[in-house]
Amino acid sequence: MAKNVAPDSTRRSEKSRRAIYDAALALVGEVGYPKTTIEGIAARAGVGKQTIYRWWSSKAEVLMEAFLDLGEQAGGESYAIPDTGDLAADLKAVLRATVDELKDPRFEVPSRALAAEGVVNEELGRKFVEKLLEPSLQLYVARLRSAQQAGDVRPEIDPRIALELFVSPLAQRWLQYSGPISYEYTDTLVDYALYGLAPR
Amino acid sequence: MAKNVAPDSTRRSEKSRRAIYDAALALVGEVGYPKTTIEGIAARAGVGKQTIYRWWSSKAEVLMEAFLDLGEQAGGESYAIPDTGDLAADLKAVLRATVDELKDPRFEVPSRALAAEGVVNEELGRKFVEKLLEPSLQLYVARLRSAQQAGDVRPEIDPRIALELFVSPLAQRWLQYSGPISYEYTDTLVDYALYGLAPR
DNA sequence: CCGCTGACGAGACGCACCGTCTTGTCGGCT
DNA sequence: AGCCGACAAGACGGTGCGTCTCGTCAGCGG
Structure with a gap:
């Protein structure tokens, strides 16, 4: 038992995380979501499959975090709606x-x-x-x-x-x-x- | 070439078609959509896989026709919206x-x-x-x-x-x-x- | 400075399902 | 009665899954 000893997040590789986000977004854009695979993301990112499975539970979750990250680094934060009175x-x-x-x-x-x-x-x-x-x-x-x-x-x-x-x-x-x-x-x-x- | 000689729909087995609809709907209800497989539908319906691939191109299409069929035999046709004047x-x-x-x-x-x-x-x-x-x-x-x-x-x-x-x-x-x-x-x-x- | 620890890259493994194919059966037309 | 093609069954190679075993490497604690 005790197979799921939570990984130590302080030792997590920032480089791998970024590479995985980039690979996931690139692949989804190039071949579409259904043909994007975890194996493909790992290969593209130059990362072992285990590194993905260690930190995420599904390809949907990887993509969501990648997308959130993209939004954060792009638009500092969402803009407000203009208020001209009209x-x-x-x-x-x-x-x-x-x-x-x-x-x-x-x-x-x-x-x-x-x-x-x-x-x-x-x-x-x-x-x-x-x-x-x-x-x-x-x-x-x-x-x-x-x-x-x-x-x-x-x-x-x-x-x-x-x-x-x-x-x-x-x-x-x-x-x-x-x-x-x-x-x-x-x-x-x-x-x-x-x-x-x-x-x- | 000429591998896709369109099947002769006049010789299509009505019994298999119904069995496939029933199996598809039952499986989706029992194990959910992602775990519903074409192999599973075929086995449950007592049908060869080829019979499914002959008439449909994806499990989504099977399910859609099954669902449409369900609607047709249930509600003869969609009801109108009441018109009481209010x-x-x-x-x-x-x-x-x-x-x-x-x-x-x-x-x-x-x-x-x-x-x-x-x-x-x-x-x-x-x-x-x-x-x-x-x-x-x-x-x-x-x-x-x-x-x-x-x-x-x-x-x-x-x-x-x-x-x-x-x-x-x-x-x-x-x-x-x-x-x-x-x-x-x-x-x-x-x-x-x-x-x-x-x-x- | 060295040694321990745990995440890492790489990839082997068994498994499930894919979509195609082969075989022999059987039912409906002609 | 004979033919034709859909049929059930399932073998087949391929692909991605999720787990696992390696050996490597970076950081930290002593």
């Missing part, structure tokens, strides 16, 4: 930027892979939401709260639910290929969400 | 029913598996949307058109986009575990979508 314009601008990001292949392939894995693996899905999705959504919460202060959003509205009216449709179209994605589309979503479907 | 109430009722369905394990496991596969495999994703998702969404389109006739929804609204305001948030929470799902939540979505976030 709520509709601010939301439309951010959603247009999101549309562009969703179409950037560097971002698209690993995100899709992680999202797909999260659909079927609840633990990983929750981690994905917590680490990647929710922080971005909280930016909308903040902007909507500010709009409530300004009287542009009714005070009894729950911002965490409200943001889903325009974010989730875009997310679903992207994830499921259930419809085309364009600036016009996201602009429309903002208008519908703010002013409702019923006559005013 | 749009909000009708939508809330249908979404509540959807909440229940999403939590039914018989439905949940294969749906998740197919949705996940569709995220990463565009061709299958589009088929999934076309065969399973879009037909249900069209019911909302019909109901919203009727509401436009009745003057409960503004005439310039595009129903296909409008429905996403309340359907997509639910879908995303379910798919991505990005939030809890309840009657209260879906009721709120309908209210927000119909009357908007801005003061009236």
